[in-house]
Amino acid sequence: MARLRRSRGIVLTARDVQETDRLVHVLCEREGKLPLLVKRARRMESPYGAILEPTNYVELIYYVRGGPYLLKEAHLLKHFPSLRADPAALGAALTGLAFAADRLPDGVPEPGAVELVGRFLAELERGLHPRPGLLAFELKLVSLLGHGPHLAGCVRCGGEEGLAWSPEEGLLCRRCGGTGEEVPPSLWRGMRMLSRLPLRAAGRVKLPEAALDRALELLQRFPASASRARP
Numbered sequence: 001m002a003r004l005r006r007s008r009g010i011v012l013t014a015r016d017v018q019e020t021d022r023l024v025h026v027l028c029e030r031e032g033k034l035p036l037l038v039k040r041a042r043r044m045e046s047p048y049g050a051i052l053e054p055t056n057y058v059e060l061i062y063y064v065r066g067g068p069y070l071l072k073e074a075h076l077l078k079h080f081p082s083l084r085a086d087p088a089a090l091g092a093a094l095t096g097l098a099f100a101a102d103r104l105p106d107g108v109p110e111p112g113a114v115e116l117v118g119r120f121l122a123e124l125e126r127g128l129h130p131r132p133g134l135l136a137f138e139l140k141l142v143s144l145l146g147h148g149p150h151l152a153g154c155v156r157c158g159g160e161e162g163l164a165w166s167p168e169e170g171l172l173c174r175r176c177g178g179t180g181e182e183v184p185p186s187l188w189r190g191m192r193m194l195s196r197l198p199l200r201a202a203g204r205v206k207l208p209e210a211a212l213d214r215a216l217e218l219l220q221r222f223p224a225s226a227s228r229a230r231p
């Protein structure tokens with residue numbers, strides 16, 4: 001018989017499966033990221049579809065079994081109403097949570113990641129500038145997981161001239177084999193500042209929108225070996 005377990009965590013992602021069910025990923029304090037099947041979540045009478053929305057902090061009671069665990073009950077512990085009322089902040093939150101869901105392995109406790117995700121949401125609610133905030137969050141998360149890019153010049157020789165980006169290694173100068181479009185010094189130095197400053201100070205780093213887009217795109221597939229294919 002399947003075991004029942006109780007956990008607390010932050011809902012990272014939720015997507016519809018089958019006709020009325022939903023598959024959610026919750027980042028839990030003790031258990032790491034859990035995949036959870038919520039039966040009939042999209043039926044009118046089910047309260048769980050609304051409770052298990054990304055960004056919500058929830059308590060869960062669920063059956064442990066092979067494949068995604070099966071939800072029995074969920075309770076809302078905390079939500080972020082003013083974040084939900086601000087489309088730019090909500091967009092940054094949902095993108096950051098999906099990035100975290102993609103990077104965190106199932107069932108491996110990552111207490112630092114729970115703390116970082118909670119702080120990202122709380123700072124967004126307090127008015128963190130969404131786009132540099134999102135980039136700072138993603139940089140801090142990959143660094144926490146041991147996959148952060150080296151942002152002090154070429155990863156091989158330390159050179160600072162004419163750096164390009166390798167999806168496997170990060171910043172590479174031309175002599176060390178870097179190819180493609182240059183990553184300007186203002187961009188990689190901005191990324192380095194964002195990775196070091198406290199999250200709440202991310203708005204102090206002034207990067208143009210196009211530079212923020214480029215940095216988020218570089219990180220999306222970095223390192224190529226650590227990005228898992230989505231199901």
Ligand SMILES: [Zn+2]
Nearest residue numbers: 154157173176
């Ligand atoms: Zn080099």
